[in-house]
Every structure is written in C-alpha cells, then in structure tokens.
Amino acid sequence: MNSPLKYPGGKNKELNFIIPNLPRQIDRFFEPFVGGGAVYFNISSVNQMFINDKSYELINFYRAVRGEDKEFISTLKSIDNTLKFLINFTSLNSSVLLNIYQSFKEHSNHQTLLEELSYFFDENQYTLQDNVFIHNLNYVTFYKQLVKSVTDKYKRTKRLEEKKGFLEKEDDIINNIETGLMSAYYTFNRYVYNNCNTLNLALPIQSALYFYIREYCYSSMFRYNQNGEFNVPYGGMSYNHKFLSKKIDYLSNTELVNHLNNTVIDNLDFHEFLETYRLTDKDFIFLDPPYDTEFSTYANNTFDLTDQQRLANYLINECPAKFMLVIKNSDLIRELYNENIITANEEPLQIFAFTKKYLVSFKNRNDKNAEHLLITNYEL
Template sequence: MKTIIKWPGGKSKELNYVRQLIPKDFDRYIEPFFGGGAVYFDIEPKKAIINDRCKELILFYKYVKDDLDRESFKVELYRYVDCWEKISNYMEAVFEELLELYLDYRQGLANSSQMKERVLAVFTENTVAIDNHFNINFTILPGNLLRQMSKNTIAKLSRIMILEEKQGCLSTEDLMKNIETAIRSGFYMHFRDLLNTYSVEGRIIPEVKKVANYYFIREFCYGSMFRFSSKGEFNIPYGGIGYNRKNFRKKVDLIFSEKTSKILSNTIIETMDFEDFFQKYILTDDDFVFLDPPYDSDFSKYEQNSFTLEDQIRLSKCLVNLNAKFILIIKKTDFIMDLYRDKPGVNITSFEKTYLYNVRGRNNRKTEHLLICNY
C-alpha cells in the first residue's frame, strides 16, 4: 500500500533495498521516526507502534485511525477536495478577462501599474463567484483568499511577460495553464497563511480544521519540503503547474479507505522523543524496529524539531543496546560511520540515492546512504 501523506525524505524509492533485509518473522513492527511511513504501509504489519515528534503529523494519523473524531476530520478534508476541484469552475468566471488584460499588457496597451489595477478589479468584481465556489466558513478569511489570488496572478503575469520577451509568445492554452497555476497558488497561499495563524480575529481555529489544513499544505507544497522563516512561519511555495491536475480526491479516498483503517486498527500511535519511546516500550527479539531519523546534514534543520549531532549520539547508544532486530537507514557521513563502525553485531551496507529536489543547494543530487542492522 502507498503512503497517505507526502513527507520529505520518504523511503518509497528505497523499499527494494529495505525489503531484502526485513526479518521474515517478527511479532511487532516499531518505528520511532515515522514520517510518511513508507515501510509500514508497504509491509502492512499486524501489530505496530509508531512515533514521531511532529505533533501535527501524529494528530493526522490519530484522526485517520479514529483515536480522535474521524468523521469530523473526513468532512473537513473533503471540503478541501471539493474546493480544489471547484477552482476549475472559478477559472471559467475570470479567465477571459484576465487573458484580455494580459494581451493588452503584452501589446503595450496597458503598463504594469494598469495591469495590476485591472487584475485587482477582475477579482474584486467577481467576489460573488468566490463566495459561490468557496464557502466563507471554510475559507475563514475570504478577503485574504482574494488578496492572495490577485497577488499571485499579478506576479505570474509579470513573469510571463519577461519569459515571452526572451522566448516568444505563449499560446492561449499555455497562458491558461499559467493563469490557473497562479489562482491555485493563491488558494494554496491563503491556506498556508492559516497554517501560520493560531487564531483569526480572536477566534481560535478548531483543531480538526488545522489538521486538515496541514494535510492540504503538505500535499501541495513544493517537493513536500519543510522550511521555516526566521519568524517560525512555514514558507514553502505551491508545487507549480504540475500540481494543477493532481488527483486529490483519489488520495483522500485512500486515507478513509477500509484498507487504511484495517492497517491502523492495531497500531499504537505516539509522539515523544525517541529515547523516551524506547524507555516506555520493552522490546524483545520478536520485535522489528525500522529507523529513518533526520540525517546528519543541514537538511535536518528544515523541520522545527531539529535533530542534532548529540541526538545522533543518543540514538546510537540506544541501538547498540537494543534487544530487537533493527534496520537504520541514513546518509553516509564520517560522523555516522564513526558512531557505528566496528560495533559488535552491527552490519553496514550502502547504496546511492538521487534526490529529486534541491533546496538552496543543500542536497547533493547523488548521495551515498547506509543500511545499518544488527543481524
């Protein structure tokens, strides 16, 4: 089974390496750094204990499992699906006007300031269309949605003009795709603003809304990455034109499928430090532990719960004394090799991984990874 949430550093593409090492017989599956849970969903264990420090992620899994109010979460998440699909209908209400004003801008019949004013007018005059397609109670701040759609459309049209000056005019079809991307980006940015907001006009956003919104942002942010500003605000942009036709409904259908419910039904879900986790649960040689901790690199700082070198040392001490069988997958560095090299009973193999995304040059395209196990 595939994972139900996008997560940076997911191990879906490494499953062929991991499968070869997984013990054939074990009683419980244990995963202290769960994330997207690619290995868990692939092997579909009958009993499991999973853990992650990210509270929003764990709340998501608890709502899906029905440890929390699953039905309310389901209703809220499908509201995102419905509104995402309605953007195509909203495009029909504004596209012709936006295309006309851009062609005037391209032909020099309107300058940059006039283009911006006309874009704002198009969205302002179509507030009824926004209200009809996107319920006010759902958007919470409809004025911000309007502002973000306008802002992203203005920025997109300005970039298109620069692109066309270098490479020639885009077709009407390509202009439509780009304008749709701007509108969808504005929709995404509005809900990203909500992600960074605890309350709106003195009204606290309900937890079920926050978790559904968190899932939506994880699904549509570029590369499923984490990055936060100096103010602690999540600031990854919309994934881009390739995300416009994503089958969001199919993904949410999987979340609430009978198969997902069955897998999670016998799973204990925790959120704590990994050392506390190991102290809470007594593991035996009938257990299998899979570990995919944040790597020994700057990338581990892209999540607000940073994972330091001291944490890597703590983890290595836990694993050396672990009774259960374990597999640790991690990027190869001198520091990591020094932690595990020559430890009794520890076996180390390696493979190359190619990263699909590169954030500010901090990820090498090809990196050697280690598979460390104690059997």
C-alpha cells in the same frame, strides 16, 4: 499498502532492499521516526505495531485518519471542490483574463493592471465567496492574496515572453494565469496553517491543511523560517489539475484505517518512545531518522549532532531488540557506527551500502559513492 502521505525522504523506492531483509519473526514492530511510513504500511503478521514521530502535525494526521474523523474528511472535500472551481472559473473567464493580459503587455502599466484585476475580482466577488472554502475567515484575507498572486503571475508571464519570445498559444498564457489562482489559494491556506492556533482551528481542520499543503507544496519540501512558519511555495503549473478526490477516498480505505487502528501512535522523543515499552530480543525496530545534513528541515523540530549521538549510543549500547537503520552515508554516520562492534544484543554491527539496484557489504568505509547505508545488529 501505500502510504497516504507525500513525505520527503520516504523509503518507497528502497522497500525492495528493506522488506526482504527484515527478521523472519517479529513479535512487536516499532518505528520511532515514522514519517511517511513506507515500511510501517507494509508490515503484517506481527502481534503489535508501535509508531512515533516528533512532529505533532504528522501524528495528528495519522490519528485523524485512524479515527475516520468527519470534519477532517469534509474539510479536504471542501478544499478539493475549491480547486476544481478555480480551474473552471479560469476557463469560463479566459477571454476577460486574456484581454487584461494583452492590455498589460501592450502598455506595461502596473497600476492599470492592478486596477483591472481588482475590478474583475470585485465583479465576481459573490461567485468566489460562494465557491471558495476559506475556513470561516474574512473573505478580504483571501481576496488580497488572490489579487497579489494573479498580478504577480501576469508580471512574470510578461517577463517570460520578453525573455524567450512570444508564447506559442493563448493556452500557455491561460495556464500561467490559472497557476496564479491556484497559487493564491495555496498561499492563503499556508497562511491559515501557520496561524491555526491563533485562529483557534480544530485539530481535524489543522490535519486537513497539513495534508493539503504536503500534497501541493513545491517538491514535497517541508521548510520553516526563523519564526517557525512553513514557507515553501506552491508546486507550480504541473499541480494545477491535480485533485484530491482519489486521495480522500484512500484516506477512508478500510485496510488503511484498520492498520492504523491496530497500532499504538505516539508523539515523543525517540528515546522516550523506545524506553516506554520495555523492548525484548523478540521485538524489531526500523529506523529512518532525519539525516545529519538536514537538521533544520525536520518538520520544524531540530535533530542535531547530539541527537544523532544519542541515537547511536542507544542502538549500540542499550537496545535489546533487533534493529535496522537506514541512513544517508556521511562522515558523521561512518564515525558513529563501526562495523563488527558488539552491540547490546551481543551481535556484531553489520553495515551494508545500497544504490538503486544493489545491496552490498560496506567494506570501504571511505566510499562516499554509496548514498545510503543499511545498518543492522543481526545477520541478513
């Protein structure tokens, strides 16, 4: 079963190393840093499943899917309908939009460009208001972002032409203008997402925005500024004709919903989560923690050196269950985990390195060519 969510650092490509090397018998499955859940969504034949993440937005998303929340689904459908409308709107008005661009290219008058685009969007105000889903916010908020994004795109397209020569086809110009509209709607929704508490948006709507932004942000990055605001831009032109219809259908998939309904879902610190359920040697923990090079990018929650040390101490000295840890190879990780040390379950720590094709015993601890390490307290 596929994860419903695009998530940076997801382990879909590593499943061929992970799944065959899980313990043969598992009573209860635990994942304290579930993220996109690539492994969790491929777990079956266990008595109970428990997942956790420090990101409350992620956990709210999984709970919305599990509960088949109608407001969550309807919000995503409204967003998807808006995306389709904006593509069609650009196409229907392509001749006008091209004329505005040609005039700007010829005269290079930025004020005239702003006035002509403002006039165009004013002329189409009622069409836009009737078809663009804006969460009951004032239309002016979206309008300002629309004019800004499209104006910026016109200027950038002109600079691109001046640098590289004329674009081959008018379609290229329209594609850039189209990107301006799609970027405007994304940036508007990013603003709403960053202000969802101030705007008193219901949790299902927040979860829908979280999912939409995950799908359309640049390179699936999730990065926050010093004010705690998500600030990754729109993914770009290649995302313009990407719609959510199939994804929305999958979010209602019976197998997916049942899998989540058979799972305890928590939003805790990893140690509190693992201590809550009194683990035994029949349980199994899969761990894919934030990498030590990404402290500041973990879903607006820090996971720093102290946390990495806490995790290593728990796994080596306290954990009674079998575990598999998949983590990026770094100086810190090699220092925290020493092969063959006897762990709390009285088994030696085993460390393997894997590339895209191979899983091998990690004998050379200074081998920095091994990108990822797979660490267990049981024999593979």
